[in-house]
Amino acid sequence: MEPNPHQARQPKVYLETYGCQMNVADSQTVSAIMRRAGYANAERPEDADVILLNTCAIREHAEERVLGRLGDLARLKHARPEIKLGLLGCMAQHNRAALARKAAYLDLIAGPDSYRRLPELLARAGFDPAVDVRLDRAETYADISPEYPDGVRAYVTIMRGCDKFCAFCVVPYVRGRERSIAPADLMREIRGLAERGVREIVMLGQTVNAYRSGDTDFGAILKMTARIDGIERIRFTSPHPAEMTESAIEAIASEPKVMPHLHLPVQSGSDRILAAMERGYTVKEYLSLVDKVRAAIPGIAISTDIIVGFHGEEDRDFEETLAIMRTVSYDQAFSFKYSVRENTRAYRLGDSVSEEEKGRRIAAVIALQETISLERNRATLGQVFPVLIEGPARRGIGLLAGKTPQFKTAIFPTGDTTRTGETVAVRVESATGHTLTGSILAA
Ligand code: SAM
Numbered sequence: 001m002e003p004n005p006h007q008a009r010q011p012k013v014y015l016e017t018y019g020c021q022m023n024v025a026d027s028q029t030v031s032a033i034m035r036r037a038g039y040a041n042a043e044r045p046e047d048a049d050v051i052l053l054n055t056c057a058i059r060e061h062a063e064e065r066v067l068g069r070l071g072d073l074a075r076l077k078h079a080r081p082e083i084k085l086g087l088l089g090c091m092a093q094h095n096r097a098a099l100a101r102k103a104a105y106l107d108l109i110a111g112p113d114s115y116r117r118l119p120e121l122l123a124r125a126g127f128d129p130a131v132d133v134r135l136d137r138a139e140t141y142a143d144i145s146p147e148y149p150d151g152v153r154a155y156v157t158i159m160r161g162c163d164k165f166c167a168f169c170v171v172p173y174v175r176g177r178e179r180s181i182a183p184a185d186l187m188r189e190i191r192g193l194a195e196r197g198v199r200e201i202v203m204l205g206q207t208v209n210a211y212r213s214g215d216t217d218f219g220a221i222l223k224m225t226a227r228i229d230g231i232e233r234i235r236f237t238s239p240h241p242a243e244m245t246e247s248a249i250e251a252i253a254s255e256p257k258v259m260p261h262l263h264l265p266v267q268s269g270s271d272r273i274l275a276a277m278e279r280g281y282t283v284k285e286y287l288s289l290v291d292k293v294r295a296a297i298p299g300i301a302i303s304t305d306i307i308v309g310f311h312g313e314e315d316r317d318f319e320e321t322l323a324i325m326r327t328v329s330y331d332q333a334f335s336f337k338y339s340v341r342e343n344t345r346a347y348r349l350g351d352s353v354s355e356e357e358k359g360r361r362i363a364a365v366i367a368l369q370e371t372i373s374l375e376r377n378r379a380t381l382g383q384v385f386p387v388l389i390e391g392p393a394r395r396g397i398g399l400l401a402g403k404t405p406q407f408k409t410a411i412f413p414t415g416d417t418t419r420t421g422e423t424v425a426v427r428v429e430s431a432t433g434h435t436l437t438g439s440i441l442a443a
């Protein structure tokens with residue numbers, strides 16, 4: 001068919017995502033909103049009419065990366081001024097005033113509760129940028145089905161926002177108050193995913209286990225999801241230790257589809273620092289939760305987040321963090337240097353630990369975790385795990401990769417690369433701190 005010269009070319013949007021899994025999920029919602037408004041996807045910023053960066057404000061470093069990228073994109077806009085450049089998400093919410101100054105070429109600044117209005121905002125953006133950073137206690141985007149990528153695993157946001165206000169953290173200010181998506185909407189979404197071939201659901205929320213909708217709590221949502229045919233594995237991140245109720249533990253313990261892996265951010269092993277961080281638990285309480293979880297769910301893997309160099313953290317506090325890492329013997333730990341964030345409760349306290357010292361402490365945490373992870377992974381040698389095949393391994397021709405129930409990456413050779421989505425029994429033959437290597441047992 002001849003192209004119709006009168007038909008307007010479909011505008012294209014290029015979207016780049018920074019930060020956590022929640023942001024990746026939010027970008028899938030943004031893509032769906034833009035698609036409804038008639039935009040096609042651009043693979044590269046050079047091909048786009050609209051360029052959007054979905055950003056993270058959790059640490060200063062995250063913001064610096066985005067500012068650097070914005071500088072590159074501003075050159076593109078200079079060459080083609082008709083391009084619209086927008087900043088979305090947590091950094092937009094956190095830095096709106098400074099951004100209007102530092103990046104005057106931005107056409108759009110939109111916070112995490114404003115995505116629904118993006119098409120109108122873009123239409124409005126002119127000489128002045130369109131700014132929408134209203135937080136909305138009711139916005140859950142429940143009626144917008146995100147554009148999920150293909151794959152056996154899908155990340156599904158079940159609640160938004162956070163009410164915890166840990167002293168170091170900007171999330172409650174940029175993502176607003178907690179709100180949960182109604183069970184009926186969630187189940188509809190997850191059933192749709194199962195029909196498309198998704199086998200594993202990862203439920204997302206900043207305090208995912210604080211989920212509550214009417215009488216339905218997090219444990220109930222896990223059980224409801226487990227009843228959906230086709231869904232074989234259920235995971236969630238990040239639960240807050242203070243919200244880890246009996247109902248949630250019971251659901252993980254009793255429901256075979258809920259995988260035995262718990263990401264339980266501890267942040268520090270010092271009671272003094274935990275109190276200053278306003279985390280809402282003591283070391284003793286955290287450890288007794290770990291004991292309870294391990295007693296209820298034998299073989300469960302536990303991972304964590306650790307902040308080093310929070311204001312006031314002395315050597316002895318830091319030693320206690322290393323000590324709790326050894327006591328719990330985490331399967332994995334993500335560690336971060338404390339970054340002072342404006343607006344947070346800890347902002348005014350200051351930043352007493354030097355950058356060099358934070359560097360030394362984070363290196364010690366990483367080194368200790370390497371040793372522990374290696375030890376724990378080596379303990380699996382000879383064991384057999386069901387592995388849901390995700391596709392070819394990133395390295396190694398002819399190797400497939402997937403996760404064990406404990407969320408450890410397993411790689412194994414197979415002549416047949418068409419087995420994505422199948423669960424196979426893999427015997428572990430060698431292990432590093434990051435990967436288990438094995439072979440499929442004959443059926
Ligand atoms: N809601 C989750 C929880 O409470 O465990 C964590 C969400 S946050 C996006 C992920 C991690 O970033 C936190 O667990 C914490 O370790 C880290 N983080 C948050 N604020 C930080 C800050 N100001 N400096 C360094 N790390 C920070």
Ligand code: SF4
Nearest residue numbers: 162164165166169171
């Ligand atoms: Fe931030 Fe604490 Fe909320 Fe996690 S629970 S998002 S660390 S305020």
